[in-house]
Amino acid sequence: MAGRIITLTSGKGGVGKTTATANLGVALARCAQRVVCVDADIGLRNLDVVMGLENRIVYDLVDVVEGRARLRQALIKDKRLPELQLLPAAQTRDKSAVTEKQMIKLCEDLRKEFDFILIDSPAGIELGFRNSIAPADEVIIVVTPEVSAVRDADRVIGLIEASEKPAPRLIINRLRPAMVRRGEMLDTADILEVLAIELLGIVPEDETIITATNKGQPVALENRSPAGGAFMRIARRLMGEDVPFQTFEDSSGWLERLSHLFKR
Amino acid sequence: MNFLSRLLGRPPEGESAQVAKQRLQLVLAQDRLNISTETLNVLKDEMIEVISRHIEIDQANVQVSMTSTTQGTCLIANIPVIRARSPAPAESAKRARAPRQRSRA
Numbered sequence: 001m002a003g004r005i006i007t008l009t010s011g012k013g014g015v016g017k018t019t020a021t022a023n024l025g026v027a028l029a030r031c032a033q034r035v036v037c038v039d040a041d042i043g044l045r046n047l048d049v050v051m052g053l054e055n056r057i058v059y060d061l062v063d064v065v066e067g068r069a070r071l072r073q074a075l076i077k078d079k080r081l082p083e084l085q086l087l088p089a090a091q092t093r094d095k096s097a098v099t100e101k102q103m104i105k106l107c108e109d110l111r112k113e114f115d116f117i118l119i120d121s122p123a124g125i126e127l128g129f130r131n132s133i134a135p136a137d138e139v140i141i142v143v144t145p146e147v148s149a150v151r152d153a154d155r156v157i158g159l160i161e162a163s164e165k166p167a168p169r170l171i172i173n174r175l176r177p178a179m180v181r182r183g184e185m186l187d188t189a190d191i192l193e194v195l196a197i198e199l200l201g202i203v204p205e206d207e208t209i210i211t212a213t214n215k216g217q218p219v220a221l222e223n224r225s226p227a228g229g230a231f232m233r234i235a236r237r238l239m240g241e242d243v244p245f246q247t248f249e250d251s252s253g254w255l256e257r258l259s260h261l262f263k264r
Numbered sequence: 265m266n267f268l269s270r271l272l273g274r275p276p277e278g279e280s281a282q283v284a285k286q287r288l289q290l291v292l293a294q295d296r297l298n299i300s301t302e303t304l305n306v307l308k309d310e311m312i313e314v315i316s317r318h319i320e321i322d323q324a325n326v327q328v329s330m331t332s333t334t335q336g337t338c339l340i341a342n343i344p345v346i347r348a349r350s351p352a353p354a355e356s357a358k359r360a361r362a363p364r365q366r367s368r369a
Contacts, residue, residue: 154295193285
């Protein structure tokens with residue numbers, strides 16, 4: 001069975017593309033899917049450190065594309081999850097080291113071996129973005145509830161629609177439910193209304209993402225963290241399961257409830 | 265801390281999410297159509313000119329903006345009407361009743 005090539009992109013940097021790619025990779029692998037995460041951010045390699053696999057890189061994506069290494073030599077197996085592998089980006093080259101055609105060929109080869117090929121796109125809408133989108137069957141847009149991120153997401157959605165790919169789906173990352181309740185943060189409904197795009201998942205702001213990234217252990221490896229749970233739900237949705245969206249109504253802390261009391 | 269600001273007598277923060285949404289709707293509508301604020305102002309002046317031929321309007325308070333919704337991009341004109349100018353007999357039935365008229369295009 002041929003795998004699905006899914007690219008995660010955002011336009012704006014710093015919204016959590018790499019974290020989302022790593023965690024979706026982990027979550028899908030935990031659902032017994034064979035997954036490869038591909039770091040397409042050539043020159044600014046990061047997916048390896050977020051996944052905690054940086055010490056095991058021998059060859060990278062550019063080595064494979066230029067024929068210095070075979071695909072199997074460059075792929076890094078995640079020891080925690082036998083189904084999960086990483087194809088790291090080159091750190092000492094730049095975006096122009098790879099062409100769209102080479103990316104398509106590479107991903108077609110990966111498609112034979114994996115159920116999911118997750119491509120972590122660089123920020124921006126230039127060459128690196130186009131290289132990441134070229135092989136994709138599906139595109140996931142990552143956005144945070146901020147004016148700048150939503151605006152850039154809209155621009156990227158327009159570019160993807162123009163490239164005759166199927167309509168992208170949206171992950172809203174770093175949502176802070178308490179702020180939304182106070183009317184101080186864009187809500188899911190607001191973002192969906194302005195972007196007119198299908199929702200794939202909502203990931204709440206979660207400090208454990210930072211501690212997990214410090215250690216190179218994606219939060220989706222365990223069940224306790226809210227963000228990890230959110231990525232597990234997204235993975236199940238990607239596999240076609242009908243998983244209801246979380247409302248985050250119960251996550252307000254005691255301070256929040258106390259402040260509500262004072263408001264009345 | 266909302267309750268602290270209340271205790272200290274500070275005014276409560278406005279609902280900045282609504283502000284964010286409105287700013288986004290305007291900026292996205294402009295991005296999508298690639299239309300400048302300048303063009304929008306020319307459009308507004310010309311609309312005022314055409315409408316003023318038939319209806320007396322409060323020209324200083326005319327607002328023309330763009331917004332984007334799930335249905336697509338909308339041009340919203342908010343035009344306060346003062347009174348009709350010498351309505352033609354056939355047109356009298358269509359006279360604006362509300363003080364504010366909202367037209368969508």
